[in-house]
Amino acid sequence: MPEISAVVITFNEEKNIERCLKSLERVADEIVVVDSFSTDNTREICGSFNVKFIQNSFGGYIEQKNFALSLARYPLVLSLDADEALSPGLEESVLKVKGDWKYDGYYINRRNNYYGKWIRFTSRYPDRKLRLWDKTKGSWGGLNPHDKVMMDKGSQTSFLRGDIEHYAYSTISGHVEQVNRFTDIAAMAHYSRGISAGYLKIIVHPLWKFFREYIIRGGILDGYHGLVISAIVSFETFLKYVKLQKLYRESGKVS
Secondary structure, three states: OOOOOEEEEEEEOOOOHHHOOOOOOHOOOOOOOOOEOOOOHHHHOOOOOOOEEOOOOOOOHHHHHHHHHHOOOOOOOEEEEEEEOOOOOOOOHHHHOOOOOOOEEEEEEEEEOOEEEEEEOOHHOOOOOEEEEEEEEEEEEEEOOOEEEEEEOOOEEEEEEEEEEEEEEHHHHHHHHHHHHHHHHHHHHHHHHOOOOOHHHHHHHHHHHHHHHHHHHOOOHHHHHHHHHHHHHHHHHHHHHHHHHHHHHHHHHOO
């Protein structure tokens, strides 16, 4: 039976990390935690589990996750964020695939808990992610802060039943605060790649995002929570392009 390394990155995750690590104990043969020098009790909580705990300065989500990946002893890796956990059904699916590994990577649905409510629609569900894979066939890529696993050309993937349970936001203000942080990162990442931020994008893209989340992806069926998520996703898009435009203006370049 193949062995699996679970990898997790953390920073001040004392509220979430115990739940995450408990869900990995049955399925992982090794757990690697890479911490960005937390100032809360994250390290102490990790110390109560059988984990390899490494501290490393944070240089970006993609960079930190690939660093964690490099520390994994086994080629097969399962990656979770600290505010995520495997559902019981997903635990069983991972155990089953360990005994019959056929593909290079496996996609998994992520189920988001939005201040106490499990979201059934919008882009928050099924929110499919590739999180179990052969690290010799793929690594983290994308555009910070929205990282994703990029598999090599010709890799074969499949799908696992069960959910990654994501305890995303306990408050609306927490979501808005994260949006502010993430749009800083996203704007800089877009600027470094020369992605434009014209007025049309500032106006049209947020409107499209709200329509897509609330109508096309069914946010209206999640009631009040769906409306809030759709509105904040729209605002996030607006804020990203406004901040990107500001970077171009400050540099004297034309977007």
